[in-house]
Amino acid sequence: MQKYYYLLIFFCFSSYTIFSQQIKGIIKDETNTPIHLANVQLLTLNTNKIISFTQTNEKGEFILKLEKYSFPYIVKITHINYEKQEFPIDNLIEIKVVLKPRITELKEVILEFESPDIIEKKDTLIYNLKNLLVGSELKLKDVIDKLPGLTIDNNKKIRFNGNKLDNILINGDEFFRENHQLATENITVDMIEKIELLKNYQDLSSIEGFENSSQTALNIKLKKSFRETFRGNFDAEGGIKERFKLQSNLFNFGSKTKFSLIANTNNLNENVFSPIDYLELRKVTGKNLLKDKLILGREVTVEKDIPPFLFAQDNIQQINSKNFTLNFTRKPTKNKRIEFVSILNETDLNEKNSNFLTFLDGNSSSILDNYTSIGNSLFSSNVFKFENKLNEKSYFQTNAYFFLSVDNQNQDLNNLIVSNQEETIFKNKTQLNSAKGGFNAQYKTKYSEKLLFEAVFFNDYNFSKSLKDYQSNQNFIGFDFNENQVIQNTNFETLSFGIKTKATLKLQKNILDFKFISTLDNETLSNKNNVGSVYNFSDNFLLTSNSLSTIFTSDTGKKLRYTMSLELMNNNHEHNRNFKETINVVLPSIHLSYRLSDKTSYSLGYNSKLNNPTIYNFISGNLIENQRTLWLSSNLISEKMLADSFNTGFFYTDVAKSLFSNLFLSYSENRKQLVTNSNNSNSISIQEYQYIDFGNTLSFIANFSKKFKKIPLGLNFSSNNSISKNKTLSNNTINNNSFNQNNIDFSLKSYFKNKANFDFGLTYLSNFNKLETLSEENKNQLQTISPFLKLDGTFFNKKMNWKINTTYHVFESSTFASENILDIGARINYTASNKINIYLNANNVLNIRENNFKNDFIQNDFMIQEIVMNTLSGFVNLGFTYSF
């Protein structure tokens, strides 16, 4: 009976424990002391999901409550001072645990959250300005200097990963076009809110389903206080040696209308826009619209008749320039856009230099020239663009442009022939007037989801007139002329028309293009002078070209992408000297790119190109180029000039690590090209064109940019190297000419926040030339090694901003003994109020004297010119800026 009683009680107790739905326990340490505040968790076996948790009380006891349960579970017990314990349980038992003291402590650590320097969102890189800027930046160019992957090159163009940016956007809208300098020099750091880089920018002309090939764009978002309102500033600066600058900026960046007007006059040699900007403005022709953007490639064009003020870096004695630049864009709706850019520039230039000419034929004597020139140049460029996205399927744009330039130059030249010490004096007057205008239109429409049509029409007209008036103390015997004054008038005129039609077909994800282009170029050249009838001629050269191409582009979503194209071209050349040539060519091209991962990609390509001659290659009379050089009339006719080019590239980009790098190798070979044959004597150089079937160039480009996280440093390296091999003709003998050019830049800069920062590095420029004749080998070289150190910082809570630049130029030349130049400059800026800035601008302070000079080097196929030129004196100016 008692047994039965106990059994009943036991039964009651057992059933009580089954339905209680809690797990109890007690936790003690090895000395049997209860542990307070130990964490107890109940986890599921496989997924480690926390079902219930609690903490122990002062007695070390805990109760885990469960609503429903399904064993087995895992019990996990943790405490900061004890080793954790984990074990499985099958049923509701009472747990007794003894914890051991912690022998492996939590690792002593200091962790900090660092926001990334660059955030990548799809095709956009957003730069974290809070991390990257150090506090001493004043203008957009100082900001871009700090952004990994972006650099400003020697021509003041912004480059991303070594390639020039295609667009600059202000608040998402295109502005400033290719004139990057207008943006980098005039947008100040307090205007900037955000900067992002778009790797695949699609402009208004992009039609859905048939997007344009990717363009890069830098989008600068301005702070609210600089939008929809007129802002600007006025800057005045002056100092010793009568150096001065006056500039005023006025701008209004609205959402529909954007406007910027810059007026500047100075004699500091600060150009509002760079020489390359000028060359590019001249290249704006309708013909450029016909070209589909080449995937890779560097185009080099030779421009004739370029005013001298362009290349006057500081190799001048004096320069006075005035510039007015207007940029205007209006977007009345989000599908329509009007743009107008107008530049008016006037420059007065004084040059003084001493040239030592060495002719590479080994026969001709060297010549020493002393040269002074006073020049004046007026230039006006006006470009108008209207584009309209009619609907999602159609797009229309039209451009019109007009350039006008007037250049005058007066030169005094003292020419000394070294071998016989004969001296000739020249007074040369040159005048060049040119006008250029054109109009073009493009229309695109999507016929269906798979078919797109495009049509382009252009019309360009170019006229230039040059007058050369040379007077000497001796007769111009070199020209077979018994007088001492030569006056020559040359007129050049081009009229071009063209059309292009293209049909784009989508085959699943591949694209097939059929393109037809037809162009007509009519060039006229006429020359007249007082030397002889052989110099009077009037030529006409008509070039008509028709081409049909097929282009296949594979699926761009795949890892391996390729583009193949075949172009059939028919060219007709007609010259009034009675030759008519038809040149038919087949031009294949192929380009492959393989995207190994998000960060790495390779590319490989081949393309062939046909080069066309110009009317200058076929002159039917003689043409005087300068006081001692003339071009002989030509007996040549048009011939097929094909060139092949191979290229390969490797790209590695790691945005999270702020690392951007690429390597690029290209080899191009001319199957046939035109070179200059020159016959030189002491008094004259006679030149004429000749075909040769040899010529190649190997070029190598490397870019590397990395910003370190743990140490606040950024590293930048870029290298541009090329070796060209050519055969040149001097006095009717063929010489082998090889020319090597290198441009290497290296810099290491610091990113200390709100402290002084440094940027040191090296710029290396070199030209090596080797000429092999039958009998000898001539080697020449000019190297410039320029290590530099820049320091900058702020004082008084950013009210004062200082910058010091030191560069030491070391020249090494094969024939000249050059003095090295230590160039020290500084700029101190004091913010007196939010409207007024006072600054000190010191430039090349160790060389503040009238007769500053520098060495330079020009080489071409048959001679080397070593120049000692007067350079601008250094200066120290005091200035103030008023902003509104």
Add this chain to the structure above:
Amino acid sequence: MKKYFIFLVFLSFTTIGQTIEVNYYENLKVQDQEQFKLMPKNVQIAYEANIFSFKLTTDGKSSLYQNAKFNLKIKDETYESTTINEVGDTIKSVTKSSGIDLKSKEKIYYKDFKNNKSYNEQFYDEKISIVDSLAIFKWEILDESEMILGYNCKKAVTKIHGRDTYAWFTDEIPISDGPFMYSGLPGLILKTSSKNNEIVAHAISIKNEPFDSSPPVFTGKIYNYKTLKEYIEKKNKERNRF
């Protein structure tokens, strides 16, 4: 006996204390964009992220949560606005805003886990001190997790005054503590988020030293949660009178 004593001493030396220091940012969230745009700039500045920094020092037995020095200067601001009333009159008004009072952001929150007490000094219209027992939260642990400062954190949710408040905790640091008043999860809370604010850890340091602390001593009137509730209700009535 001697052997036992030496062993005990040895044992006490091996249990070295560790102190965890966590720096948090307290960020306000904009509730109403339209209302935000109308605020003067020296008030809008309070909604910028990562400018108010606080530090939690804890060893599991007690902890101190306190504001760091605020590197912010609030300037007076005068702005004009023009409005047209119902009758059609144009009214031009000039407002002077002295901006947010940085003192309102200062706070001290001391938790004594051993004795189950909390000591809190905060700003309500003036600085007031509150001493009471530790707040108890009913947390529900969710399935989500997130990496914060290199620690794997699980997400949990609780209701405070009817509103959801989320917290992310890591059991790699087994201290049941967190920023401000938050605690009660099986690991250190590195992030909290509710409708109008969030608290985010941006730096952690773990040091091998004990945490020398004692509760703050408050002068003046000391409230508890009950008397605090009465105080707030009284202040609200005063404000509504205008």
